[in-house]
Amino acid sequence: MSEMQAARWQRRKEVRPAEILDAALGLFVEKGYSATKIDDIARAAGVTKGTPYLYFASKEEILKAVVREKLLERVADMEHLSHDYSGHPAVLIRLLLLKWWDDVGRTPLAGLCKLMVAEAVNFPELARFYHDEVIMRSRAIARRLVQSGMDSGEFVAGDAEAAVDALLSPLLMTMIWRHSFACVAGCETDREDPKKRLEAALQLVLAGLSHKTTSTS
Amino acid sequence: MSEMQAARWQRRKEVRPAEILDAALGLFVEKGYSATKIDDIARAAGVTKGTPYLYFASKEEILKAVVREKLLERVADMEHLSHDYSGHPAVLIRLLLLKWWDDVGRTPLAGLCKLMVAEAVNFPELARFYHDEVIMRSRAIARRLVQSGMDSGEFVAGDAEAAVDALLSPLLMTMIWRHSFACVAGCETDREDPKKRLEAALQLVLAGLSHKTTSTS
Amino acid sequence: MSEMQAARWQRRKEVRPAEILDAALGLFVEKGYSATKIDDIARAAGVTKGTPYLYFASKEEILKAVVREKLLERVADMEHLSHDYSGHPAVLIRLLLLKWWDDVGRTPLAGLCKLMVAEAVNFPELARFYHDEVIMRSRAIARRLVQSGMDSGEFVAGDAEAAVDALLSPLLMTMIWRHSFACVAGCETDREDPKKRLEAALQLVLAGLSHKTTSTS
Amino acid sequence: MSEMQAARWQRRKEVRPAEILDAALGLFVEKGYSATKIDDIARAAGVTKGTPYLYFASKEEILKAVVREKLLERVADMEHLSHDYSGHPAVLIRLLLLKWWDDVGRTPLAGLCKLMVAEAVNFPELARFYHDEVIMRSRAIARRLVQSGMDSGEFVAGDAEAAVDALLSPLLMTMIWRHSFACVAGCETDREDPKKRLEAALQLVLAGLSHKTTSTS
């Protein structure tokens, strides 16, 4: 029994942190940071109250770890995609935003983005991390693409930062919406196909960004 | 001592509620709902712990009152403006969004919008109120204008809801940004002129929405 | 106006204390001491929160005044009755106990007796007053009658104090009952005629106290 | 310091609830419900403020548990005794009442009975429980005995409920007395032997209840 136990524990030791973070992600997203109790997280992870403290120093550290673990690779993905690419910026922009929607926006991770917005003020250090490693890097990708389009003449020259705002905002707001009002009974404005709507909004911005000679069809 | 006492012992029934709500607005916006203690609100309003309870039943009711008091008239303003208007929708859309920026976006009220996003899940009743009385009414104004533009041929026909998303999102995200990351030391990506940037993003969307015959000059 | 006012106030000044004590009696009896708020008393008396403090120093003083005002004369009544009497003790005992029932037991004053029991520990000074002026004087009357019965041979000789206990307890318990369990929904063991039952119990004790030669068979 | 700490940090899940209830019983009886702070209970039980909440949901639940735990078995005892018995009702009545005195009346449990009287109005649910499980069951035992005595001709026929009142009231009032006025300095009418006095009172009632042919001594 003790050997089996030991073996099991050995194995658990490797996976516990991830299990705890998964549980924490779900609960933070569902109920917010304050309303999530350590005990909830522990139970959701199949352990008891003390266990999270074996792996994380505090509730705050769990939040930090969740953010760190879950979002960084998504950003890295996009950086790789954008580096290996040479073609029309508009096409890649569309591609990347829709990929972000598929990988993050429609998943629980979107809730993490909303959580960061909600809690940024309370966790400055974490906010800085998120700002530098998620926001700035994502915007840098977008900005580079926008700028290259402007430079190549494919896009109308103008304020690149503003263009990035216009491109990203609909996606971000959709993510935030899904984890705020959309969760409230009575506010479920059923957006049948959010992705399609997102695409339409994006298309509008890209159209505004592009030179058009004719608009006839 | 007696002067201080005397100063402390003012009976100002008429103005207390407003003072308390102002104090509450500032603190809720600055620190979030949970992190704001009733005692903080009281002190900021120049009264003591018990006084807020003379006017509001609970901390939650204070939040509700803040939201109710502060945002409704802004929405009503916009409805009036949009009703009395007959001209190019694009012009009014620009006008209204920039007005919202001036009246709300760059003021502490923007923090209230961010707060609603952050706390919607925790205060469903309040969220419904905000959804119905602020969000839906605002979107309705925008949708009407977009639709009339599409009907008149001034705008390219398409998904009106998506167009509303595209138009409003940059404004909303700017407001949210200002009350989340922008408050964190190290994240103050100095946006010298947010209004100008907002205008540029808006211009982009309106351009995408408009028929253009030539883009050259 | 000011003269009328003054006149009215003059008159009020005389009756206010009594009005406040009446209101307090009702509420103390109904809800208990702790659960009765000064504000309740004031409103029930048709005045506002500050007014009771013009006449009484504190909530506790109101309770004391209520007890003092309301019960003393009842006791004095009985003392008079018992002094002016010469006849069979058993008859007077019956008379006095039934009178106490009519004057106190079935009125709200019974609630005051129960209140004293409930709060004696919390208000020792008041308890002492009640003990000396109500309990001891009442028992003294009863004891004198019992003793005279024993001395005259009308009653079986024995422990006079115990006889007093036996005589008074059913009355006291009935009073207490009416202001404790009888007020609770679900416990209203409907005692159709409490006075009749009281009489029967009393009869039993008096029978036990009396010499009986035959009980017929 | 470390020894004190260690002593403070004992894990005794099994015994804590009982310790807390014991402490609570003592304090409730001594000071009343309102005047007893959770912190007092905790300290008296040798734990800290939070610990009672590990075992009981609220102060009210502690009171309920105290009543439930402590009195039910006493009632059950009496039911057993009365069932297994066949003899003169008067004898058993005397026995049971004196047993109740020994088991409850002269112990702190009597304080609980007084507390129930004092707080019945404030805790209707608990009052119903006590009414059904303690009062009614006790009275049922007494009533059965009285009735059987009346049926067998041992007792004078009459109002059985009134007889129960007469039999129980002296005991109840003695219990109540001991936990109200008797606790107040200055009211300690020293009843040298309360049991003896109780017995005398009881004897009186039983005498009144019995057929007597001769009263000679």
Place this chain on the structure above:
DNA sequence: AATGAATGAGGATTCATTCAT
């Protein structure tokens, strides 16, 4: 490694009492 009993600081709320009007 895991448990979960115990801790204790912290915060919302109540209400007797005061005092400027």
Place this chain on the structure above:
DNA sequence: CATGAATGAATCCTCATTCAT
């Protein structure tokens, strides 16, 4: 004389964190 706005001490309860087992 009366008001009722304001006070602030008091108390219940929560929950992140600790540590003996």
